[in-house]
Amino acid sequence: MYSTDNDTLDASLDDCRALALRIRRHVVRMTHRAKSSHVGSSLSMADLLAVLYSRVLRLDPSRPDWPDRDRFILSKGHAAAAAYAVLAERGFFPVAALDTFYQDGSALAGHITHTGVPGVDASTGSLGHGLGLACGMALAATPGGHGRDARSYRVFALLSDGECDEGSIWEAALFAAHEGLENLVAIVDYNKIQSLGRVEDVMPLEPFAEKWRAFGWAVREIDGHDVAAIAAALKAAPFAAGRPSCVIAHTVKGKGVSFMEDKLLWHYRPPDEQELRLALAELEAL
């Protein structure tokens, strides 16, 4: 069922790693040029996006509105740079358009936006909206079959850890379990740093996996930078019959650029010329 002429779902793990690297290079260039925030948030989820877009999501870049496509909602909309990068790499629009990120008259807003951007299923930016949107989309899929084919498409929502402070996330979590949305997968980019500090200091989420389980979800915890682990988890969903799936991806904010890793500063600071050169040198060397 999950194969069409336009799919590239058989991409190798090496292809995934290469795509993640290209996403990271785009991200540091885009945030440098835009002088924009959120480079760390974009880098932490680059591997997740690379696997989703090359091995998991059933998509057709020539038909972005294909009704039976899998849906992807970036609930942490501030990490738009990485999402635009992967969409361009997948051919939804030209890679050259990434240069317009944040620029006057561009379609590429700082928080992910659907207007004029093929492949974006929903705009977000205010936190706590994406899981509810994904619930509605999952519910609207045509029922039938079982397991991963229980409905006509699957829906993936990528959440930040900080946004799990929002009550609306847990409203949606209750709902998805109650409705038994097997075709829904929530992925949390658990990079442990939120807007004003470390998650454990600002508003601790632990025991995090237990919270999702208590809300009725089937949960797996993975290393969010291990493309094999990501692919295995996302391919295996749903993890339990009749339940939505949650992947808690342990990640490092700013992953891939040594001086950005695990630093709150890079939630805000754009790389300057020198930092861009250093970052690209590290990303080329990988």
Next chain:
Amino acid sequence: MRPAFIRTLVELADSDPRINLVVGDLGFGVVEPFAAKFPSRFVNAGVAEQNMTTLAAGMALCGKVVFTYSIANFPTLRCLEQIRNDVCYHRAAVKIVSVGGGLGYGALGVSHHATEDLAVLRALPNLTVVAPGDPLEAELATRAIVDAPGPCYLRLGKSGEPRVHPARAALDFRLGKALTVLDGHDLTLIATGTMLATAVQVAERLAGDGIQARVLSMHTVKPLDTEAVLAAARETAAVVTLEEHSIIGGLGSAVAEVLAESDGARVPFKRLGVPPSFTSLVGSQEYLKAAYGLSIEGVLNSLRESIWPRLGQRAFAAAL
């Protein structure tokens, strides 16, 4: 209006499989016919209006026409950002229904008085704002908002509102087009929602004094029928708006904006509505309407105080 709404929705859903109803754990004694007939298209989102609204947007983005349903401020102010970002920005076919618009929940208190919803929602792009004036308008509005693409807000009374329009056949109900309930040239009463019946009753009292009032049902607050407003300003001697809503931001403000920006529409004008303070008095809808000047007598008093003196004694000697 509530029974008319659900009866119409069940009828429409019978032939339109896109229609879904998502409730926020309210609607006892109202929504059961829909739930019984279309169990797979009825969703109770629980006491969670943010998620109710957001998931409705998600469903609508996948081809459904989704009604959200709750009472008073719960489907609107409680989840305002969800309406703005998820519904309106995406032009999602979500039809937000609130029951008890205005003071319909009377003695239940301030939490249950929807007196700022029109003001707040009128400001949102892509959103059509509709407040039917009687059960027949509620039925026709329900049909119209299903046909209209994109987001709508449907503000209903609770139940037991009097029928204002005598004959359905004569009613040319179109979103964005005011209905002339009574014609007259002395002044115009523009009413929305639950104030329509009061406006007609006021006009009947005025007629007894020889004053011919035009009564417009402005069931669509946005987009506003500016032509009807300007015609009223041109053809009648005064314009008065009536709404069960704060005088800030609702119908009265919308009409004022049109009049203020028009050339030559200089006409005595008055907004009648709930004063811009919390409606903390305790009592029935009728009691509260009277207390806030929205009963028949209250409206007549306002006309005597604010409109008649500006028109000159000769024109309305009888009313003075």
